[in-house]
Amino acid sequence: MIITCNKCKTKFRVLDRLIPPEGKMVKCSCCNTIWKQHNKYEMPSQSGLWVFWIITFIITFSILYIGLIIVFGDQIPIPQNLHDFLKDIGIPVDGGALFGRSFER
Ligand SMILES: [Zn+2]
Numbered sequence: 225m226i227i228t229c230n231k232c233k234t235k236f237r238v239l240d241r242l243i244p245p246e247g248k249m250v251k252c253s254c255c256n257t258i259w260k261q262h263n264k265y266e267m268p269s270q271s272g273l274w275v276f277w278i279i280t281f282i283i284t285f286s287i288l289y290i291g292l293i294i295v296f297g298d299q300i301p302i303p304q305n306l307h308d309f310l311k312d313i314g315i316p317v318d319g320g321a322l323f324g325r326s327f328e329r
Contacts, residue, residue: 231257290315 225243228235229252240263242248247262293300294315302310 225263227261229255229257230259231255 225238225240226235227238227243227250232252232255234252234254238250243261243263245263247260249258250261251258289300290310293302293310
């Protein structure tokens with residue numbers, strides 16, 4: 225990353241890994257000004273964390289939803305194309321079918 229001295233505006237090229245996200249004290253080699261430099265590349269890791277949580281939520285929700293469909297069958301509202309897809313891959317969606325045993329409600 226490129227950091228700029230607050231006082232003399234000199235620009236310096238610094239390796240990203242040398243500046244931690246919480247910041248580090250740096251000293252300008254031109255005017256000897258000392259300031260705390262924050263890592264400007266903090267944002268991508270934060271958004272990466274959000275992507276991780278959103279994907280985790282979607283996967284968890286999908287597993288719960290398919291589980292409910294398997295246990296409660298046609299009592300759970302399900303889009304027609306998803307219904308056909310699940311039936312194609314062998315997931316029992318018509319009527320209740322708990323652990324492979326069909327049952328009437
Ligand atoms: Zn300076």
